[in-house]
Amino acid sequence: MITLEGFGKDYGDFMAVDSIDLQIDQGETFGFIGPNGAGKSTTIRFLATLLRASRGRGEVAGCDVMGDPVGVRQAIGYMPDNFGVYDGMRVWEFLDFFAVAYRIGRIERKKIISNVLELLDLTHKRDDFVNGLSRGMKQRLCLAKTLVHDPPVLILDEPASGLDPRARVEVKALLKELRKMGKTILISSHILTELADCCTSIGIVERGKLLMSGPIGSVYRQIRRNRIVEIRFLENADAGLSILRSCAALRSLEQEPDKVIVELEADDEIVASLMEQLIREGVRMRSFNDRDPTLEDVFMTVTKGLVS
Numbered sequence: 284m285i286t287l288e289g290f291g292k293d294y295g296d297f298m299a300v301d302s303i304d305l306q307i308d309q310g311e312t313f314g315f316i317g318p319n320g321a322g323k324s325t326t327i328r329f330l331a332t333l334l335r336a337s338r339g340r341g342e343v344a345g346c347d348v349m350g351d352p353v354g355v356r357q358a359i360g361y362m363p364d365n366f367g368v369y370d371g372m373r374v375w376e377f378l379d380f381f382a383v384a385y386r387i388g389r390i391e392r393k394k395i396i397s398n399v400l401e402l403l404d405l406t407h408k409r410d411d412f413v414n415g416l417s418r419g420m421k422q423r424l425c426l427a428k429t430l431v432h433d434p435p436v437l438i439l440d441e442p443a444s445g446l447d448p449r450a451r452v453e454v455k456a457l458l459k460e461l462r463k464m465g466k467t468i469l470i471s472s473h474i475l476t477e478l479a480d481c482c483t484s485i486g487i488v489e490r491g492k493l494l495m496s497g498p499i500g501s502v503y504r505q506i507r508r509n510r511i512v513e514i515r516f517l518e519n520a521d522a523g524l525s526i527l528r529s530c531a532a533l534r535s536l537e538q539e540p541d542k543v544i545v546e547l548e549a550d551d552e553i554v555a556s557l558m559e560q561l562i563r564e565g566v567r568m569r570s571f572n573d574r575d576p577t578l579e580d581v582f583m584t585v586t587k588g589l590v591s
């Protein structure tokens with residue numbers, strides 16, 4: 284439903300997106316994850332036909348993004364990261380305004396607005412003024428407006444940002460509901476855990492490059508080849524650190540005030556030998572904890588903190 288082939292975007296001399304290849308199948312909820320400035324919004328704005336590519340191309344629901352922008356706009360519901368709502372409009376009028384823009388007839392509009400309000404749990408706010416709504420409700424209203432023309436594809440730029448925990452849970456539940464309705468969803472976030480349980484696939488982007496992508500299970504498997512070990516030293520921490528640094532299986536090492544987190548490309552044998560070596564060299568440890576990587580680890584391992 285969504286394809287990018289070598290998509291790249293420059294702003295003057297600055298390359299915001301290098302070259303991204305991506306394919307999102309029908310019915311997927313794809314989490315587009317990356318730190319601030321990674322190029323998520325730029326990619327999303329291209330897919331939403333709001334900016335031109337510097338190189339490469341894209342397709343949404345069979346329509347070429349630059350060749351058939353009107354076709355793309357019919358097929359997508361787009362929620363920008365910074366959206367505005369019009370003052371002096373009531374909730375139903377706001378939705379009606381967008382429905383008219385999609386040339387939906389008066390009788391059908393009435394039905395659609397009532398369905399969408401119901402789905403987003405905003406029926407009781409139908410006649411309220413938009414500018415009087417809380418941030419969470421405005422966000423829900425904006426999501427409601429992406430649905431009025433019943434698009435098969437939803438492109439949502441950080442839809443849960445700035446929401447309190449309860450509102451976030453509600454947005455996630457809603458995403459699951461929309462997936463059940465058969466929608467293909469691209470959703471961006473820089474908060475990984477926010478997306479962990481509602482996406483079927485993810486892509487991790489940093490500095491305009493897609494570092495890893497695929498079904499969530501396969502991304503986990505790729506990274507699980509590596510082990511994450513947390514060590515808390517009691518004595519001889521310096522000797523312990525130098526043993527770890529000289530270990531051939533070491534892929535990364537991160538020092539926190541109370542522990543060291545190492546990523547090893549290693550099997551059980553290698554991990555056991557490393558532990559034995561530490562003990563043999565007189566390094567005393569309070570704990571040596573081998574754990575499965577979380578999605579957070581995947582993110583930290585794959586991205587290198589090149590942008591902030």
Ligand SMILES: Nc1ncnc2c1ncn2[C@@H]1O[C@H](COP(=O)(O)OP(=O)(O)OP(=O)(O)O)[C@@H](O)[C@H]1O
Nearest residue numbers: 294299317318319320321322323324325326364473
């Ligand atoms: N119109 C523009 N002109 C110049 N540079 C821009 C423009 N829009 C974005 N950039 C730069 O391009 C890079 C990517 O920005 P983009 O907004 O796509 O990142 P992002 O991943 O969506 O970040 P965030 O999570 O902070 O929204 C950033 O360095 C940004 O400063």
